[in-house]
Amino acid sequence: MIIDSKETKIQILGEPRIPSPLSGKIKGGYTNRFVSEDERIICAVEKKDIQHYLDNNLEIPSFEKAGPREKIYFDPSKLKCAIVTCGGLCPGLNDIIRSVVLELHHCYGVRNIYGIKYGLQGFMPEYGHDVVDLTPGTVSNILDMGGTILGSSRGTQDIGGVVDCLERMNTGILFMVGGDGTLMAANKIADEINSRNLKISVIVIPKTIDNDIYLVSKTFGFDTAVDIATNAIKGAHNEAAGYPYGIGLIKLMGRHAGFLAATAALAQQDANFVLIPEIEMDLHGESGFLCSLEKRLIERKHAVIVVAEGAGQKFFSDQKTEYDPSGNIKLKDIGVFLKNEIIAWFKEKNIPVSLKYIDPSYMIRSLPANANDSVFCGFLGRDAVHAGMAGKTKLLVSHWNNNYVHIPMEASAGKRKNVDPQGKLWQSVLEATGQGCLVNDCNTN
């Protein structure tokens, strides 16, 4: 996807004039590691697209580096901040909340930090959700909890109503932790703030275990999700190998993208088939999935299948499309569908399979972050605070091309990242599972 360099410019609320209290030169300061406004990195495009810019003599767009700035826009002693978590759960939400609160409190001296309950609902008086005071004390023991201490929600809320609430609370910075839906909402909130001439910064910390947010190399919680999914694959493999013609079938989350299924399958290498939304599923064809599964079972007596929930949705095209309260299409259950198809296929062939179906979806996304993700959340939370304090707005903090960067919302909102069928991840899945060449028996699991 080609990026317009206009999309990579970060908006600011006004000229930052206050010396940052983070400076090591100031008593009680924390750092001298300031990032200059000129520090931009050439990374706004994926490597495969760079040639297009070179061929067409176009300026290669760049993103600015995240991190503390020498001058800040908001006066910490007067600033009020709000944080909200939206959409589906994801490991690390509490780590993000904690790192934002600690950075604001300890490093910048901000004393008014409010947690908005249950996603965007929390801004609407009619729901009656209380606002929570967030201090180092209230966030000290939240890391082991999983989920989000603030709660979350899906569902449309009036953008004007959200901004009314921000005005009533006299908010300076709004931190929104959420996925592509949240990004769309945040974009609209920032536009409404602009149209009212308010000085409120909106910073998104991107979240989804699907790992499909555009211009974000990896979302927090994804590592943890892979870890936990790997255990499910181990279990499925043991079950499958424990019985003649044993089949372990695992469904993992991934609405539009198969990153979790593909990566977890590589972590464990017990999977023999990985089915993802990006690759069209042929079920009954001669070289289709069921035929290949049969070959595998006859040769090896067991098989493990990992399916991403968004795969094979075409099989439900005769069913009514339903939407969740946020407007996302409700996926039909490909796991149960495949289970039934497999059982029917082998019944007809008179092969007595033993199929175990495992769906660990909610167990994965609701658990606490692993150590790596906790560290990652710490970086993202701190960089979100630095961006907001500097008066930047309408951006998401991202890890991209090995750097923490500011991505303007316009550059990412409404777009999506997918597993590239020709890329290293998917090609490695094919090599590791052998699912493309079962006839040649290239899988030794």
Ligand SMILES: Nc1ncnc2c1ncn2[C@@H]1O[C@H](COP(=O)(O)OP(=O)(O)O)[C@@H](O)[C@H]1O
């Ligand atoms: N296009 C949109 N415009 C305004 N708000 C949106 C839009 N899409 C989603 N939202 C809101 O953002 C919140 C989170 O969206 P959702 O899709 O549930 O989760 P996620 O942010 O994780 O993708 C919901 O309250 C939803 O109503």
Ligand SMILES: O=P(O)(O)OC[C@H]1O[C@](O)(COP(=O)(O)O)[C@@H](O)[C@@H]1O
């Ligand atoms: O059951 P719910 O809450 O609607 O969530 C299901 C969806 O949540 C996801 O984890 C993604 O959620 P988000 O986009 O909110 O991060 C998908 O993988 C899954 O399809």
